[in-house]
Amino acid sequence: xxxxxxxxxxxxxxxxxxxxxxxxxxxxxxxxxxxxxxxxxxxxxxxxxxxxxxxxxxxxxxxxxxxxxxxxxxxxxxxxxxxxxxxxxxxxxxxxxxxxxxxxxxxxxxxxxxxxxxxxxxxxxxxxxxxxxxxxxxxxxxxxxxxxxxxxxxxxxxxxxxxxxxxxxxxxxxxxxxxxxxxxxxxxxxxxxxxxxxxxxxxxxxxxxxxxxxxxxxxxxxxxxxxxxxxxxxxxxxxxxxxxxxxxxxxxxxxxxxxxxxxxxxxxxxxxxxxxxxxxxxxxxxxxxxxxxxx
Amino acid sequence: xxxxxxxxxxxxxxxxxxxxxxxxxxxxxxxxxxxxxxxxxxxxxxxxxxxxxxxxxxxxxxxxxxxxxxxxxxxxxxxxxxxxxxxxxxxxxxxxxxxxxxxxxxxxxxxxxxxxxxxxxxxxxxxxxxxxxxxxxxxxxxxxxxxxxxxxxxxxxxxxxxxxxxxxxxxxxxxxxxxxxxxxxxxxxxxxxxxxxxxxxxxxxxxxxxxxxxxxxxxxxxxxxxxxxxxxxxxxxxxxxxxxxxxxxxxxxxxxxxxxxxxxxxxxxxxxxxxxxxxxxxxxxxxxxxxxxxxxxxxxxxxxxxxxxxxxxxxxxxxxxxxxxxxxxxxxxxxxxxxxxxxxxxxxxxxxxxxxxxxxxxxxxx
Amino acid sequence: xxxxxxxxxxxxxxxxxxxxxxxxxxxxxxxxxxxxxxxxxxxxxxxxxxxxxxxxxxxxxxxxxxxxxxxxxxxxxxxxxxxxxxxxxxxxxxxxxxxxxxxxxxxxxxxxxxxxxxxxxxxxxxxxxxxxxxxxxxxxxxxxxxxxxxxxxxxxxxxxxxxxxxxxxxxxxxxxxxxxxxxxxxxxxxxxxxxxxxxxxxxxxxxxxxxxxxxxxxxxxxxxxxxxxxxxxxxxxxxxxxxxxxxxxxxxxxxxxxxxxxxxxxxxxxxxxxxxxxxxxxxxxxxxxxxxxxxxxxxxxxxxxxxxxxxxx
Numbered sequence: 001x002x003x004x005x006x007x008x009x010x011x012x013x014x015x016x017x018x019x020x021x022x023x024x025x026x027x028x029x030x031x032x033x034x035x036x037x038x039x040x041x042x043x044x045x046x047x048x049x050x051x052x053x054x055x056x057x058x059x060x061x062x063x064x065x066x067x068x069x070x071x072x073x074x075x076x077x078x079x080x081x082x083x084x085x086x087x088x089x090x091x092x093x094x095x096x097x098x099x100x101x102x103x104x105x106x107x108x109x110x111x112x113x114x115x116x117x118x119x120x121x122x123x124x125x126x127x128x129x130x131x132x133x134x135x136x137x138x139x140x141x142x143x144x145x146x147x148x149x150x151x152x153x154x155x156x157x158x159x160x161x162x163x164x165x166x167x168x169x170x171x172x173x174x175x176x177x178x179x180x181x182x183x184x185x186x187x188x189x190x191x192x193x194x195x196x197x198x199x200x201x202x203x204x205x206x207x208x209x210x211x212x213x214x215x216x217x218x219x220x221x222x223x224x225x226x227x228x229x230x231x232x233x234x235x236x237x238x239x240x241x242x243x244x245x246x247x248x249x250x251x252x253x254x255x256x257x258x259x260x261x262x263x264x265x266x267x268x269x270x271x272x273x274x275x276x277x278x279x280x281x282x283x284x285x286x287x288x289x290x291x292x293x294x295x
Numbered sequence: 296x297x298x299x300x301x302x303x304x305x306x307x308x309x310x311x312x313x314x315x316x317x318x319x320x321x322x323x324x325x326x327x328x329x330x331x332x333x334x335x336x337x338x339x340x341x342x343x344x345x346x347x348x349x350x351x352x353x354x355x356x357x358x359x360x361x362x363x364x365x366x367x368x369x370x371x372x373x374x375x376x377x378x379x380x381x382x383x384x385x386x387x388x389x390x391x392x393x394x395x396x397x398x399x400x401x402x403x404x405x406x407x408x409x410x411x412x413x414x415x416x417x418x419x420x421x422x423x424x425x426x427x428x429x430x431x432x433x434x435x436x437x438x439x440x441x442x443x444x445x446x447x448x449x450x451x452x453x454x455x456x457x458x459x460x461x462x463x464x465x466x467x468x469x470x471x472x473x474x475x476x477x478x479x480x481x482x483x484x485x486x487x488x489x490x491x492x493x494x495x496x497x498x499x500x501x502x503x504x505x506x507x508x509x510x511x512x513x514x515x516x517x518x519x520x521x522x523x524x525x526x527x528x529x530x531x532x533x534x535x536x537x538x539x540x541x542x543x544x545x546x547x548x549x550x551x552x553x554x555x556x557x558x559x560x561x562x563x564x565x566x567x568x569x570x571x572x573x574x575x576x577x578x579x580x581x582x583x584x585x586x587x588x589x590x591x592x593x594x595x596x597x598x599x600x601x602x603x604x605x606x607x608x609x610x611x612x613x614x615x616x617x618x619x620x621x622x623x624x625x626x627x628x629x630x631x632x633x634x635x636x637x638x639x640x641x642x643x644x645x646x647x648x649x650x651x652x653x654x655x656x657x658x659x660x661x
Numbered sequence: 662x663x664x665x666x667x668x669x670x671x672x673x674x675x676x677x678x679x680x681x682x683x684x685x686x687x688x689x690x691x692x693x694x695x696x697x698x699x700x701x702x703x704x705x706x707x708x709x710x711x712x713x714x715x716x717x718x719x720x721x722x723x724x725x726x727x728x729x730x731x732x733x734x735x736x737x738x739x740x741x742x743x744x745x746x747x748x749x750x751x752x753x754x755x756x757x758x759x760x761x762x763x764x765x766x767x768x769x770x771x772x773x774x775x776x777x778x779x780x781x782x783x784x785x786x787x788x789x790x791x792x793x794x795x796x797x798x799x800x801x802x803x804x805x806x807x808x809x810x811x812x813x814x815x816x817x818x819x820x821x822x823x824x825x826x827x828x829x830x831x832x833x834x835x836x837x838x839x840x841x842x843x844x845x846x847x848x849x850x851x852x853x854x855x856x857x858x859x860x861x862x863x864x865x866x867x868x869x870x871x872x873x874x875x876x877x878x879x880x881x882x883x884x885x886x887x888x889x890x891x892x893x894x895x896x897x898x899x900x901x902x903x904x905x906x907x908x909x910x911x912x913x914x915x916x917x918x919x920x921x922x923x924x925x926x927x928x929x930x931x932x933x934x935x936x937x938x939x940x941x942x943x944x945x946x947x948x949x950x951x952x953x954x955x956x957x958x959x960x961x962x963x964x965x966x967x968x969x970x971x972x973x974x
Contacts, residue, residue: 023863023865026863026864026867029738030738030742032738033738033739033742034739036735037739037759037834040834043778044773047773051776067352068351069627098672101665101669102666102669102670105667108666114670114671115670117674118674122673123957124677124950125673127888127889127892127953128892129893129945130892131892131894131922131945132945136679136680139939146383148339191662192663195662216764219766220766220767222767222768223923226923226927227926230339230384233367233368234337234365236337236367242369247895250769254768254771254772254775254776255899256519257522257539258538258539272768272769273769279764280764284760371927374929375928470905472903472905473928474928474929501706502708503705503706503906504906506905506906507908508904508905509819509820509903509904510902510904510914512898516903523819
């Protein structure tokens with residue numbers, strides 16, 4: 001049990017004034033830190049909501065971006081929503097299975113030098129700046145195919161999402177008790193069945209949390225998409241062509257002086273932030289429920 | 296657990312499909328003159344931010360004429376446009392500066408530069424107190440951008456603006472930080488007016504501006520800075536200055552009079568354009584009466600030999616439409632239409648486009 | 662199963678190798694042409710084939726340094742706070758808020774930074790800091806006087822190194838806090854309780870028992886935060902001001918490596934410019950990966966040191 005810290009009244013406990021003062025200042029500093037951590041979030045949330053809400057109407061979600069001569073509140077981000085969905089959708093299809101498979105390798109099979117190298121690679125790729133992923137895909141895929149495209153953007157984002165999925169999944173797999181594996185093996189199940197039928201289902205919702213966090217990260221991506229998908233003012237459903245994305249639209253419209261476009265940017269930011277926050281909170285809820293179930 | 300993941304992916308996909316089904320084109324199409332015999336295919340254009348508003352509007356209006364033609368124009372700067380057409384990542388490039396020798400050498404095949412509209416580079420500033428346009432000449436403007444003149448009430452500026460009460464605000468110059476045709480045109484102008492500018496900074500699409508000046512990407516980035524910063528001065532296309540209620544300087548012409556940019560003064564300068572388009576082609580310092588000194592044409596760069604028939608046909612139709620019916624939209628966006636003889640020569644340049652060796656003609660109705 | 666998963670692992674290594682290869686091959690012409698001069702020259706002039714990365718490297722390092730100076734103390738304070746025996750009703754939500762901060766997309770930080778934080782800072786904080794620090798001989802040059810309009814208002818400038826540093830500090834706060842928190846959590850109870858049994862105040866306990874043992878781990882957290890700050894592109898592009906040359910003070914507009922790549926790559930017209938931007942990528946990657954490795958080393962070294970201290974003590 002923790003021993004109680006010195007009583008508030010300095011002289012009552014024989015504590016010198018200066019020691020007591022230092023302690024009080026320190027406590028104040030800690031509270032200040034807490035306040036400083038909260039202020040930015042509150043400010044950001046406030047401004048995004050206040051400035052973004054006026055942009056939201058049915059047109060916002062169903063129409064294409066306005067042209068220079070269009071009246072306000074007639075345009076929207078329909079193509080960006082579809083574009084983002086396409087890009088992240090393909091990125092998920094690519095990076096989630098690969099990420100989980102790599103995690104399975106590291107947790108269940110990996111021994112020795114190869115595993116060390118793979119793990120080192122995963123940690124290193126985790127630290128990759130997103131602009132680098134975009135730069136590399138732009139210098140290769142975009143250049144070779146002579147085209148900016150949605151799938152190039154998906155490739156770049158997959159590079160970023162893969163290690164996130166792997167790291168989160170590996171951690172969860174490691175938490176599965178060794179006894180479960182050994183018990184199943186003792187009963188004669190082949191190794192792969194143990195993994196597929198026992199380990200993964202036990203880790204189940206933990207893996208889902210990891211995927212949700214990776215998707216959340218992917219949704220917030222701009223730099224990687226900037227160099228690969230270029231953007232599109234029309235609705236595009238083809239992976240081989242330039243595509244719009246919500247983050248890219250915010251980035252370009254924020255620099256435009258026209259109030260109509262700036263308002264659209266805030267509206268898009270509100271939409272994006274809400275989606276990402278809902279995902280993050282959902283991931284947290286899944287994870288907490290899982291902790292409770294396991295406890 | 297696995298089914299939950301599947302459900303999440305399925306949910307995202309269906310949302311995307313739903314949004315696609317619900318969306319509709321929000322173009323306010325001006326009368327494009329009915330439709331053509333060609334349905335059209337999507338095209339990608341990239342380049343000049345200077346010309347972005349006109350190409351974006353043309354794209355929307357043309358979509359009503361050829362419903363399959365979605366002209367996706369991405370404003371990434373003139374340099375980006377040249378790069379995109381060189382690498383063939385776009386179907387047409389857009390640049391305010393004519394192709395220079397090294398860019399011409401890098402192109403894999405023959406191209407043609409087709410002027411589309413005339414625009415003016417405004418020396419735009421944010422000085423709320425002024426009612427009439429500020430008078431400036433080339434030498435003074437050069438000194439401002441060289442950082443030699445630092446406050447708005449400097450004697451050099453006051454000498455050109457007798458009777459105007461100038462504030463003592465610090466001048467905050469802003470320039471383009473990306474590869475820009477507007478920079479090319481503006482620095483060419485300043486270099487022609489100020490030997491020290493020519494020596495220190497020179498004329499090109501990216502130059503090393505003096506330190507302390509802010510740099511922004513795109514005309515929109517510069518306009519944004521100008522709108523937010525009192526005392527700021529920068530060079531942007533005239534339509535951006537108007538759209539954002541910024542002041543545009545009246546620039547001294549060769550006859551000593553001060554000409555402010557306007558559709559008329561920009562138009563007057565256009566008569567100077569000489570074909571064929573070469574690296575030195577420009578309409579700066581026009582001697583025509585009432586001509587705005589810092590006028591430029593903006594070009595579309597396309598390959599003479601088109602590789603894809605559907606795209607080539609759509610491209611020809613789009614540019615033909617732009618050079619004829621699209622000229623009417625120019626004035627409403629504060630660009631100037633090409634003078635008719637220039638437009639004729641531009642159409643002649645367009646007529647050189649071929650597919651499989653056969654010249655391509657615009658579809659009926661374009 | 663082994664086969665499949667091993668293959669994906671090797672594929673991952675392949676991806677990293679590809680990233681490094683593309684950057685190295687692309688940047689090679691620049692490095693062979695300019696050598697180390699690429700890093701020391703500030704002359705970036707694409708049409709004349711002159712490329713010097715110094716302004717961008719400077720911008721990256723300066724903004725990241727500011728971000729570290731501002732966020733590390735707060736992160737450490739939070740790490741300590743979250744490990745104190747306070748009710749979970751406070752630490753729970755506080756920790757959640759910090760995680761939520763981590764989830765906010767970079768472009769939203771940029772948007773709020775550009776329209777809210779930058780003007781507010783340029784009008785209020787920067788003049789204030791000038792009046793506090795401006796008179797000090799050398800350091801004061803970092804906080805110069807700001808121009809005022811005729812009406813006396815400070816003129817906003819659309820971003821500078823300092824604003825970028827502040828926005829970055831908010832962005833890296835969650836990660837530095839998260840790791841620091843884990844590090845502080847591993848300080849054994851016995852050490853704390855021994856200190857308290859001897860009559861130490863909370864401050865003294867932290868100072869004498871907790872911090873010395875967490876120091877290396879916290880340094881590791883700081884390195885990781887620094888690595889993230891270096892690579893941040895979009896938010897920084899939107900608030901750093903876009904100046905072409907090396908800025909003279911914290912209040913000057915500038916560029917960072919990442920923002921330069923983002924604004925120039927799509928428009929790079931000649932091969933050498935493209936190569937120089939890839940070379941910038943090489944520098945960035947070297948810094949990021951190096952810092953990530955350093956961070957891991959420090960965090961695990963700190964943990965090992967604590968273990969041996971516990972065994973010894």
